[in-house]
Amino acid sequence: MKYAEEFRDPKAARALLARIAAVTDEIGATAENPVHIMEICGGHTHAIFRYGLDKLTPPGVEFIHGPGCPVCVLPMARVDECIQLAERPGVIFTTFGDAMRVPGTSRSLMQAKADGCDIRMVYSPLDALELARRNPDREVVFFGLGFETTTPSTALSIQQAAREGLGNFSVFCNHILVPPPIKALLDDPHMILDGFVGPGHVSMVIGIHPYDFIARDYGKPIVVAGFEPLDLLQSVLMVLEQIRDGRAAVENQYARVVPEHGNPVSIAAMADVYEPRPSFEWRGLGEIDASGLRIRARYSAWDAEAKFGIGYAAGARVVPEQEGCACGQVMTGRIKPTACPMFGTGCTPEMPLGALMVSSEGACAAYYQYGGARAVEPAE
Ligand code: SF4
Numbered sequence: 001m002k003y004a005e006e007f008r009d010p011k012a013a014r015a016l017l018a019r020i021a022a023v024t025d026e027i028g029a030t031a032e033n034p035v036h037i038m039e040i041c042g043g044h045t046h047a048i049f050r051y052g053l054d055k056l057t058p059p060g061v062e063f064i065h066g067p068g069c070p071v072c073v074l075p076m077a078r079v080d081e082c083i084q085l086a087e088r089p090g091v092i093f094t095t096f097g098d099a100m101r102v103p104g105t106s107r108s109l110m111q112a113k114a115d116g117c118d119i120r121m122v123y124s125p126l127d128a129l130e131l132a133r134r135n136p137d138r139e140v141v142f143f144g145l146g147f148e149t150t151t152p153s154t155a156l157s158i159q160q161a162a163r164e165g166l167g168n169f170s171v172f173c174n175h176i177l178v179p180p181p182i183k184a185l186l187d188d189p190h191m192i193l194d195g196f197v198g199p200g201h202v203s204m205v206i207g208i209h210p211y212d213f214i215a216r217d218y219g220k221p222i223v224v225a226g227f228e229p230l231d232l233l234q235s236v237l238m239v240l241e242q243i244r245d246g247r248a249a250v251e252n253q254y255a256r257v258v259p260e261h262g263n264p265v266s267i268a269a270m271a272d273v274y275e276p277r278p279s280f281e282w283r284g285l286g287e288i289d290a291s292g293l294r295i296r297a298r299y300s301a302w303d304a305e306a307k308f309g310i311g312y313a314a315g316a317r318v319v320p321e322q323e324g325c326a327c328g329q330v331m332t333g334r335i336k337p338t339a340c341p342m343f344g345t346g347c348t349p350e351m352p353l354g355a356l357m358v359s360s361e362g363a364c365a366a367y368y369q370y371g372g373a374r375a376v377e378p379a380e
Contacts, residue, residue, distance in 0.1 A: 007228030013056075016233040021058045023240040029060030036062050036192050037239055038185070038333065040178060041199035042069030042361025043227055049370040051229040053236075061236065064333030065363035067181050068199055070146040071098050072331065072355040072362045073282045076322075078174050079104035081310050085141050085172060086117040088308070092135060094128040095143040096150075097121040098359050103322065103352060125157035125171070132161070132169035141304045144173040149201040151175040151293065152266035155273035158295065158302045172304040172311065173295050176280060178202050179210045180291035186218045191332065195239040197232065198224035200254045207262030208250050215248040226254040273299055277312060283355055284328030327354040330363055337364040344368060 006012075029035040039045055045065045048054050054063050067073050079102050086093035086109070093109075100110040100121065113119040122128050125142045132140035144154040154171055161169045178199055185191050198211055203224045214222045221242035225235035235253045242249060252258055273296060280292025294312065295303040305311040325347075326340040337343050337356065347353035349365050356362035360369070 004228065007226070007230045008051075009230065012230055013233060016230065016237060017056055020061065020233065020237050020240060023237065023244050024058045024060040027060070027240065027244050029058075031059035034060050034062035035194045035240065035243060036064050036333070037195050037197060037236060038064040038066045038193050039197040039225075039232075040066040040068040040182065041197075041202070042072065042359065043201065044197055044199070044225065044232065045069070045363050046361050046366050047227050047229070047232060049366040051232075052370070053229060053232055057233075057236065061240070064193065065330070065366075066185070066196075066333075067282065067285060067331050068147070068178065068202075069356070069359050069361040069363075070150075070176065071102055071359040072327070073176070073181075073284065074099070074102055074145065074174065074355060075281045075283045076104050077281070078311070079108065080106075082109055082143055082172065083107065083112045083117070085304060085308060085310060086112055086119050088139070090138050091118065092131055092138050092140045093117065093119045093143065094122045094131060094140060095119065096123075096145060099143060099145055101352060101358050102355050103358075125154050126160075129157050129161060129166065129169055132166055133164075136168060138168060140169050141308075142169070142171045144171045144175050147176055147178050147199070147202050148205045148266075148270070151274070152205060152263070152269050155266075155269040158273050158299050159269065161302050162299060167301065170302050170304040170307050171295065173274070173293060174311075175274065175293045176282070177276075177291055177293065178206075179213070180288050181282060181285060182211075182214060184285065184288045184291075185332065186214070186220070188332070190334070193220060193333075194243060195220055196222040197235050197239065198222045198250075200224060200226050200231075200258060203252075203254065203258045203262070205263050205266045207260055208252050208258065209261065211250045215250050219248045221248050221251070223251045224254050224258055226257065272296075280312075284331040322353055325354040327356050327364075330356055337367040340364070 128142035223235040223238040274293035276290040277292040279287045300306040356364040
């Protein structure tokens, strides 16, 4: 297949759905005793709801929405620290737009900007670098956020700043890794997970082998998937076929984009600039060992934590979730978004209470946008 439309072909989708139904029957999965498949990536969550795949697949297949939306797992304390940085005189704080509305303890970056902080949205850390070049009398801080997909571009911007000796640029590094939370979820005795749809964009960078432990140590299948409807249906079928056949392997449905061993240039840049933190806090999941990255000492001149004495460098604090927020339970698949008492009433995309309602990749926002909101009576 060559064009996007071909990955949305209804005839091919119907054929795949028939095969999914047949294999689900062979496994003996039913609505009462479903196969639990976690899609790790927020982009997959969005696509599943956008194309109604959760309704098209048989009741014996249940999607669990994993922690793969970087905005959704950002703890409130980190948002508070971003605002503290932005409040410093002379600082221009730069961030991707989707972090602007994530709730902090008392306000979001958007609200802090409205209150007068110099916070600017950028499309790339290179935009922040350019701001630093143009404003030599200001400190430009870039909010490094996201999984292995965005981590290399931040690393390359730090390397470039070092080459240029650009002393007024730094990164507040909150980059996180995909494999450690999967391990944490598999180690959780309350989780029921039968297989995974693996992240496409992250795997483009790291390859498929960082997931080997899922099949080898936990006996669960994982299929790295693309983002079109046929990609996802084919990946679900591949997971189900592994379960039916009693196999557990790492398979690559997205081979047209994901190289087996990832992108060596990105991997080298990440290894040069970052090292794992002993542990890192995830919203809704708590502290997870070696799940976050920090900037290596040789680049400390461009590390906002070291430069401003903030974040984990200052002994990061943990802030409890907002009262009534069930994001942690949704993120670990214990409840569906519509089961949260705040869904569609106290929490909407316009006025999010929890982070899962902020980004379009958040499970609650996807439910709300593509039909879940209809399950909720409008607020008085
Ligand atoms: S509806 Fe809002 S508060 Fe409830 S789980 Fe979703 S994002 Fe969190």
